[in-house]
Amino acid sequence: MLNEKIEFESYMKDPESENPRILPKIFTGEYKTKNCELNGLEQILVSIARGYIFTYYTRDNITTDDGRHYKTEIIEETRIILQQWLGFEEVNVDSDNIKKWNDLYPAAKDGWLKKYWHYWYEKKRQKKKDLDLNTIWKNELVEKKGKNLQGYDYQENVSTLNAVIASAFRQGPLRERCLIFKKDTAKNTKEGFAYLYTVKEEAQKPSKPTEEKLLKNIAAYLILREYHPEGQKYCLLYRHRLLNWYGIDDSKNAQDTWYFKQCLWGDEKVPIMDAHSKDRGWNFIKFSINESFLEHFDFRIIDKSEIQQIDQEKYWILDDTGAGKDSFKILNNTPGKK
Incomplete structure (x- = not known):
């Protein structure tokens, strides 16, 4: 978290x-x-x-x-x-x-x-x-x-x-952090964070809970990357910890509970996230988030003490309020400027 x-x-x-x-x-x-x-x-x-x-x-x-x-x-x-x-x-x-x-x-x-x-x-x-x-x-x-x-x-x-x-x-000490990323003023702000991705033609548009899970996956990747060797293109994800954050007890061990391969990005429509292994029945997964996607929207994790240094007209700031559904709260719910 x-x-x-x-x-x-x-x-x-x-x-x-x-x-x-x-x-x-x-x-x-x-x-x-x-x-x-x-x-x-x-x-x-x-x-x-x-x-x-x-x-x-x-x-x-x-x-x-x-x-x-x-x-x-x-x-x-x-x-x-x-x-x-x-x-x-x-x-x-x-x-x-x-x-x-x-x-x-x-x-x-x-x-x-x-x-x-x-x-x-x-x-x-x-x-x-x-x-x-x-x-x-x-x-x-x-x-x-x-x-x-x-x-x-x-x-x-x-x-x-x-x-x-x-x-x-x-x-070290326990930290209180937020997820930030760029707003997109060219999109309708009522669509929430749908501007971040497209979906495969045959796939349904992700629901709001799925959208939040995708953002938690991105945050989890950025957190895990802090403890991995520099230059390594994947992180080792422990699926149960991620589902704890979702607030889900996944007894079926279903891949689509956390792996949203229908979410694509860019003109070439590449997957936002990739799983590089299926170790231990999907309990431990080598996974990554597309680096170009992260750089384009400037996804970052910041300490709460740094919030005032962020241009809140250009960036969304998401606060983590705990485990479960709807636990990401927008701290600056205002439209961005071009």
């Missing part, structure tokens, strides 16, 4: 609500299969770790005096708050920062993930009265996934807390 603080808050509060955050099917089915060992959870844990670390520390005081290592006490504190969130038992708390954190986010200190999982698992399996959810949680998730978080498995199935915390240090 563009607004990482809103995304973070959604993982810390009200675990038994209908608000879309983590795909329920991760916890009610595929989460226990080989292809879903920890998929999706790693980046959520990174978000939580970033929230904790940079609430109490800054980039200037997270390393040792020689600047060569991250401070052990910060690593250990972060490990504890992640274990609490996951629902691991017997987590000892003796840090003032952690105690303040638990007061700030009481729903997270006693196993937010466990409560969320219980809520969705019970909804799906409510007809089966013989299920002991605590036993399932302990045997299937805490013990098995706990071993993976400690590194006790084949490397491709492992996501250690050390790796999570290292990513949190590297990515």
Whole structure:
């Protein structure tokens, strides 16, 4: 998501609500299969770790005096708050920062993930009265996934807390950002963002929700590109995270839920987005957004602090208000000038 603080808050509060955050099917089915060992959870844990670390520390005081290592006490504190969130038992708390954190986010200190999982698992399996959810949680998730978080498995199935915390240090504080791109004054402003694309003759014009999903795909690509090697023409997209942002629980694993190949751009009508692989049944996808398209409309991600520097008569500014439908809000809903 563009607004990482809103995304973070959604993982810390009200675990038994209908608000879309983590795909329920991760916890009610595929989460226990080989292809879903920890998929999706790693980046959520990174978000939580970033929230904790940079609430109490800054980039200037997270390393040792020689600047060569991250401070052990910060690593250990972060490990504890992640274990609490996951629902691991017997987590000892003796840090003032952690105690303040638990007061700030009481729903997270006693196993937010466990409560969320219980809520969705019970909804799906409510007809089966013989299920002991605590036993399932302990045997299937805490013990098995706990071993993976400690590194006790084949490397491709492992996501250690050390790796999570290292990513949190590297990515820094949570950010609040917006998506901006050029307006087109030659088009009817009542058409919204339809000026950005054309569609194949046999295809239906995308609905407003689909249009928003396309913009989220573009934003996701720009975000992911920050962490990929310079010059690489695709990014590795984790489809479930994108659908979390949509607010959709896609149980059918349908390609057309997120891959809008009917949307074209330019005189040559080239696809706006391309998928370069179909790894793991479309869960992990190498995908890209047409570079000429991005440059023509000058798509960019900016921090909210930069909004006043943008010519709002020439650019749209979209604010991210969270997961779900209609979560992109236009901050400058006025026509552009030629």
